[in-house]
Amino acid sequence: INRISGDTEFNTQKLLDGGFKGEFQIGANSNQTVKLDIGNMSAASLGLTTTNSLEIKALTKDSNLADGTYKISGKNLVDTNGNSVGTFDAASKKITVNGKDTVFDKAALAENAVLTVKSGTAEIKNTMTGAATKLSSG
Incomplete structure (x- = not known):
């Protein structure tokens, strides 16, 4: 789990280490977005x-x-x-x-x-x- 949380990335952006913050365009207009933050997914953070x-x-x-x-x-x-x-x-x-x-x-x-x-x-x-x-x- 720790390796996955530390190494998973998309386009050189780490996704599961707590540092990912993204904004996605979901509509036709510029203000139609959704923000997404993914917290740290390490074993300790998940309480395992x-x-x-x-x-x-x-x-x-x-x-x-x-x-x-x-x-x-x-x-x-x-x-x-x-x-x-x-x-x-x-x-x-x-x-x-x-x-x-x-x-x-x-x-x-x-x-x-x-x-x-x-x-x-x-x-x-x-x-x-x-x-x-x-x-x-x-």
Whole structure:
């Protein structure tokens, strides 16, 4: 989606990156036009989510982190009851549970990311930031 939004163009004019503003003649007279602005159509602008799955057997085995759903809240990893079960460091992409660190080097962890643990595998869902942009007449 990001490549399409960044590369789609007509007559060297980018169409989906948020910079397109056009006016079209729709009638016989000079003042019969329609203006069209197309907002940014990147994944973040559309409010899409991304999912990363990775093996974390060391995390569940060494930390006794039970199967379940957890959420990153500030610097904490919290369970469904809101209890802190570990800490999160955004800069190093590290989750610490019971003194054991796990680094998610291929995952983009962010505030409100949801971590689901099941049978030694974690699935992380992040909601990408950015407001969805709608087409509107000018």
